[in-house]
Amino acid sequence: MKLVVVAGTPGSGKTSVLMHTIRSLKQAGTSPAVVKIDCLWTDDDKRFERLDIPVRIGLSRDMCPDHFAIYNTDEMLKWAREQDAGVLINETAGLCLRCAPYPDGCLAVCVIDVTTGPNTPLKVGPLLTTADVVVATKGDIVSQAEREVFRERVNEANPDCRIIEANGLSGQGASELAEVISEMPDVGQELTLRHNAPLAICTLCTGEMRVAKEHHMGVLRHIDGFTEYRGE
């Protein structure tokens, strides 16, 4: 079975692009299953169910959604195997740009919205720089020149990625993404992350509500960049 991890900021068009991609995959005879990870609420499962494929949602609640996705990867793979799926697509919540919840051996897909401007690829970090495929959406809203400048910036940030220009409304680019998925190898046994997840081990993680510095312990980073450990 293959594993595809799709990440990208909220509203970038992950679900819309996937809807079209799944249709192409089904047409080509692959059976996809989808796990959508979100924080508090999602109705994306209803959208995916219309495609008549196995769908599961995972809500991370108090946990960081990317940590949650990583921690539950084995379980998701087990579930997808039980569904006889040929490919498991894990759509992440896509919130913080610091995370890159891509294990090695998966196809790492970063969906990014062209209208956020050509400086965005430089801001996104490992979510984009460690991706195999960068899907640029909403290009129909800007000029050809702006699309090409955006593409150049993606290339600067991640010279080895394949860039697919997609449109979640018309389905442009979906068949190309489906083709890349079909050509990738199956996922291995021992998965390792491509990039470490961000640090968050402090009193805030366990529910401290007071803001003042004196109430916090753990590994803490000051605004000037100084990182310290406070505690016993």
Add this chain to the structure above:
Amino acid sequence: MQEIHELTIICGIDKCGLKEDVDKIRVCPGEIIGIVGPTGSGKSSLICDIEQLSQGDTPTRRKILINGKAPGRDIRTDPRKKRIAQLSQNMHFLADMTVEEFLRMHAKSRNRNSDTVERVIEIANTLTGESIQPGHQLTILSGGQSRALMAADIAVISDSPIVLIDEIENAGIKKQEALKLLAAEGKIVLVVTHDPVLALMTKRRIVMRNGGIRQVITTTPGEMNVCSELVRLDNYMMSLRDTIRHGGLVEQAAVVV
């Protein structure tokens, strides 16, 4: 780079999924083709199919061939190899950059010298009334300035054998001059237009309805006569527009019709 001697549109389906009324359209270098039809009839989609060199993978199922063959993937996607320039209907830039920074970046993406940047700004300023400076932020440019800059960028940086133009008349820039600039000799040019002057300046025009191509009309000699009359009228309208724009009175202007 490979010379382009023919662009072929293999027709697909309309919005109802029915076959288009035309099977295939061939366009050769030096030809200007119009695309006409009511709003929502699929004119912009046709332009987009050509820009992406669609291979049956868009809702229209059209296929676009270059020299009779399906183009390879890198020609379809890599701007350094792309041979198509497009002026879309978009009137604004969203990029938070200066004019100069943006053009430099675009020149790089198209493998051009950065000395093309000055030239783009110079040409853009001939198309618009309010001058554009290299240090201007793109996002503060007016619709007319943005469109003038996009047109000049296409003429210089994206200079390509195939040029696609979507409703240049809506830009508030000098449309005939802009068309002359973009439709240089020996290029394949497709122009979406509602403007009778521009429509009759083309050799042939594709008529769209309900998302599909309905027919291709060759401009008749009679229409060419109408066109030269219209150009005269249009120039008169433009001169009135300019006078009014600059705060002048037009009551004494002679009617030349």
